[in-house]
Amino acid sequence: MRKYLMVAAALALIAGPVGAQTEPAATPFPERGLVPVRTPTEEARRAEEAREAAREAARERMLYGIGAEGPGQPVRPGLLYDTETEARRELPPEDRQQLLFGVGEAALPREPARPGTAAFERDGRPEGRVLTTDDTTVLYGPDGRPVGRIQEQPGATRIYDPTGRETGRVQRTGTGSRIYGPDGRLTGRIEETQGTTTLYGPAGETIGRVQVSGDTTHLYDQRGRPAGRVVRQGDTTYFYGPDGRVQGRKVTRGGITYYYDEHGRQTGTVRE
DSSP, rough: HHHHHHHHHHHHHOOOOOOOOOOOOOOOOOGGGGOOOOOOOOOHHHHHHHHHHHHHHHHHEEEEHHHHTTTTTTOOHHHHHHHHHHHHOOOOOOSSSSHHHHHHHHOOOOOOOOOOEEEEEEEEEEEEEEEEEESEEEOTTTTEEEEEEEETTEEEEEEOTTSOOOEEEEEEEEEEEEEOTTTTEEEEEEEEEEEEEEOTTTTOEEEEEEEEEEEEEEETTTSSEEEEEEEEETTTTEEEEEESSSSEEEETTTEEEEEETTOOOEEEEEEE
């Protein structure tokens, strides 16, 4: 009986005197950490789903891009940094175009990555830097803190987050690469045959392919339709969309790479 009286007394203290017009307490027991549970709106739920999809897309582009580097080739240092930046910025989900651009560019002949430091700028603001040694690339954010690490091992490339947790792995095979996610499950694979790189999803479905012809890489979507091309002309690389229009370009001079959008506006810089 005493227990029920104590409960009733507690309720009376919370509610206040009978008949008094008081505001309902938002947190009846703040000292216990109890707070009202708010049901997220449909807009908030969709926004969170979009953010999660962006993070997954960033991880996928990172893994496929690293896989496309090819057996025995060093990983492009900026790849992990770019995708981690996209994930932190929570960009909306995008199609396979950027993935195909990245793989297409990686498929073109290029010089091996050199050990050293590269600094990234976007719209004139520092975005971070990468530090590459013989077999390890550490990536730092604009605040100077590590955002990830790429570790080269015999026959495999492993990706780690700032805490040292493995978030992905690319296992090279005789004709391409198999790509694994943070849970160790197969997320896709890449097959390379006679200048053609084909990307497959976890269920074996075709995601797209790129085909190199001289200094041009032709891009195709999952249905085999032309999806654009990457063209290298001297120190400039152009990215064309499926409509044949330039969607962006990059120019490398004196150890500095400048990035431009489809309107010719400079959007980023990498200084090595």
